[in-house]
Amino acid sequence: MGRHRITPHARADAEGAGDYDEDLITRLYREFGGPLFGHALKLTDYDRQWAEDVVQETLVRAWRHAPKLDREPGLLRAWLFTVARRIVIDGHRSRRARPEEVDLTRLAVVPVRDDSDRTLSAIVVGEALRHLTQEHREAIMETYLRGRTVKEAAKVLGVPPGTVKSRVYYALRALRQALQERDPT
Known part of the structure; x- marks a missing residue:
């Protein structure tokens, strides 16, 4: 240089x-x-x-x-x-x-939260729950929907914990079968 x-x-x-x-x-x-x-x-x-x-x-x-x-x-x-x-x-x-500048072309493809699948699933599960016996429906409601333990659900329902377990087992089996019948895929 x-x-x-x-x-x-x-x-x-x-x-x-x-x-x-x-x-x-x-x-x-x-x-x-x-x-x-x-x-x-x-x-x-x-x-x-x-x-x-x-x-x-x-x-x-x-x-x-x-x-x-x-x-x-x-x-x-x-x-x-x-x-x-x-x-x-x-x-x-x-x-x-x-x-900050916004690229408008990317806005056209921005995912928007859509709870329609979740809502549809809730409707289908709700329909299937209605076909259960009252005892089975109560066991599912207390354990799955209200989040109670088997002991807590037994206390609320006034039945032994083993009965709650049995009702939940048979209720889930019935729900699975009902949902499979609704969805032929």
């Missing part, structure tokens, strides 16, 4: 007195573009498009500040990397300051 010297012509252009100095941008890009892009890529969490924008904006700022660029390559590189870092920081700040 040779010493970077910005010509008086380039300084005049950067100050607005002349045309755009393509040579300045070309030299900066050729010498620092790769490392600058790698640096910007890390700063943007590997968002390639944003990193490319950061490199472009950094080079534009370098062109605007051409009179300040009469420095050693190491110092010029540090200046470019600092400018890139500040551009990314500004980008993060502006993204936090405004509401």
